[in-house]
Amino acid sequence: MKLTFLGTGTSMGVPVAGGFGRETPTGDSRDERYRTSAWVKTPECSILIDTGPEFRLQTLRAGIRNIDLLLLTHEHTDHIAGLDDLRPYNYARRAPLPAYTTQSCIDALHRRFHYMFPPHKTPGSVDLDLHVLDQPLTFGDCTITPLPVDHTVMDVLGFRINDLSYVTDAKIIPESTRERIRGSKVLVLNGLRWEPDHPTHITIPEAVEIATELEIPMTYLVHISSYVIHKEVTAKLPSHVQLAYDQLTIEV
Numbered sequence: 311m312k313l314t315f316l317g318t319g320t321s322m323g324v325p326v327a328g329g330f331g332r333e334t335p336t337g338d339s340r341d342e343r344y345r346t347s348a349w350v351k352t353p354e355c356s357i358l359i360d361t362g363p364e365f366r367l368q369t370l371r372a373g374i375r376n377i378d379l380l381l382l383t384h385e386h387t388d389h390i391a392g393l394d395d396l397r398p399y400n401y402a403r404r405a406p407l408p409a410y411t412t413q414s415c416i417d418a419l420h421r422r423f424h425y426m427f428p429p430h431k432t433p434g435s436v437d438l439d440l441h442v443l444d445q446p447l448t449f450g451d452c453t454i455t456p457l458p459v460d461h462t463v464m465d466v467l468g469f470r471i472n473d474l475s476y477v478t479d480a481k482i483i484p485e486s487t488r489e490r491i492r493g494s495k496v497l498v499l500n501g502l503r504w505e506p507d508h509p510t511h512i513t514i515p516e517a518v519e520i521a522t523e524l525e526i527p528m529t530y531l532v533h534i535s536s537y538v539i540h541k542e543v544t545a546k547l548p549s550h551v552q553l554a555y556d557q558l559t560i561e562v
Contacts, residue, residue, distance in 0.1 A: 312351045313474060313496070314559045315532065316368035319343025320502060321388040323364070324536040331536030340540040340555035345388040346478050346533045348498065349374055350471055354450035357381060359469065359476060365392025371557060376402065379449055380438070382411035383478055384466040385418035393423060396436045407436075410443035410454070412467050443467060457487050462510040470494060474562045475526075478533050481510050483520065492524055496562045498554065501531035503538055504546075514543065518551050530554040 324343035325331055335341075345362030349372055357379045362368075377399045383389055400407060419440070425432040447454045457468030459480035468477035468487070473495040477483065480500055483491075491497060501517040502508050512520070514531060521529035529551045540553055547553070 311472060311474065311562045312559055313498070313562055314349040314351070314372050315530070315554045315556060316347040316349055316372055317344030317362055317364060318532045318534055318554045318556055318558075319345055320533050320535045321345065321386065322536075323388075324534070326536050332539075336539060336541075338540055340553070341538075342556065343534060343536075344368055344556055345391075346500075347389075348476060348532075350452075350474065352451050352472075355379060355452050357449075357452065357471065359383065360389040360478075361392040361396065362388050363391040366395040368392075369395070377407060380407055380409035381443075381454070381467075381469050382409060382415050383468065384412065384461065384464060385415040385422075386464075386479070389479075390415075390419070390422075393419070393426075394436060396438075397434070400437050405437075406439040408439045408441065408449075410441050410447065412465060413442050414465060415467075416440050416442065443469075455490055457490055459483050459487055472562070474498070479510075480512055481508075488520075488524060491526070494524075495527055496560065497521060497524065497526040497529040498532055499529055500533035501553075502533060503535045504543060514538070514547075518548060521551050522548070526550070528552070530558075530560070 344364040347360040347362050350357040358377050359381045424430045426435045443456045455470040460482035461479045462481045466479045475491040475494040476498040478500045499517045501514040502511040504514050
């Protein structure tokens with residue numbers, strides 16, 4: 311199974327619009343981050359996790375030719391704004407795209423993308439077959455287990471896909487979810503910044519603590535702010551935790 315990090319940046323992306331974040335370029339491409347999204351490819355499945363504002367650009371540089379399943383973590387704009395760019399994939403597959411998420415996210419999609427759904431559906435718009443993921447799902451050669459986490463302002467859904475656990479936009483990971491993550495070979499976890507504490511996101515030191523407690527062989531951090539310099543922070547991390555970066559592909 312291959313995991314490609316389509317984007318690893320926080321909600322405003324890196325660099326931030328208007329230069330309001332870290333304004334001095336480092337010259338390191340790993341410090342330029344699209345909004346957080348991922349692509350999982352197995353022998354039988356092509357699975358997309360989230361469709362952020364740069365989704366079209368992400369598909370072009372990753373070479374994504376087909377999508378069999380869409381997983382949405384939650385309804386914040388940086389995770390769903392690119393939904394409309396799924397249209398070419400709908401046209402190619404000639405069928406609705408199955409999508410799994412929370413009930414809250416489904417309700418938000420119906421409000422914000424009303425033209426995609428009856429009775430207001432526009433011909434040629436994205437066609438999704440939406441489902442709530444509240445129990446393990448078998449899809450092709452994948453077992454997908456929901457990983458509910460707390461974003462403080464709303465519930466977010468992470469996903470365990472076989473030996474990969476993917477969690478973003480978490481502040482609190484309940485013990486029941488930690489038990490579902492245990493035994494994973496790879497964990498993807500949000501790590502917003504080194505300091506200080508944040509009200510809705512796990513910080514990098516907190517992420518290291520979680521990865522160590524769960525004894526995950528390798529953890530990759532995503533949803534990273536503009537104040538995280540890849541080279542500097544990597545030097546401070548233990549060997550079992552790394553910063554992910556856009557277009558990084560790993561084998562799980």
